[in-house]
Amino acid sequence: MEYVKRWNIEVSVVEEGRETHAEARLYTTEAQPPLIGAGRARCNVSDDNVPQIGDELAVARALADLSRQLARITATDIESMTREPAFVRV
Template identity: 40%
Template sequence: MTATKQWSVTVDIDEQEDSTWAHVSLRTPAGMDVTGDGHAQRNPLDPSVPEIGDELAVSRALRNLAERMLHTAEKDIRGATGQPAHLHR
């Protein structure tokens, strides 16, 4: 079976003072919602470069989302096969 699919991830970034929070959300075509969160805190001795905080917070949120997706896949494999699943990370 050949198929082309497109999934979209929404990224929300909130910057306050020296902290940046990111929230990412994914909704699959099957209706599954998965989210991830990330945070970055600027060292007061470092120069203020908001883009770096955005990059760190978003990358951490995406990593969190990816980990949750792997857990979901493990549960789905167990449900489909009746066997334990341990996916490589």
């Protein structure tokens, strides 16, 4: 029998002038608080201010932060099972 788990990511983007902040929250099926990744992008004063580019970069950085956190948690879980050092690459 196949069991499907659904994990959801909610992304929030806030623009403040030439700076953009993003937050990515990962909600899993387990009853635990969400993992939260953060990202930031800042437009150089000599560049045209294109909000979409700032949004994309800040979100990419928030998702990358979330990925690193999840990999660290996975390594810790493996180490607790094997009692050996674990390194998880993503």
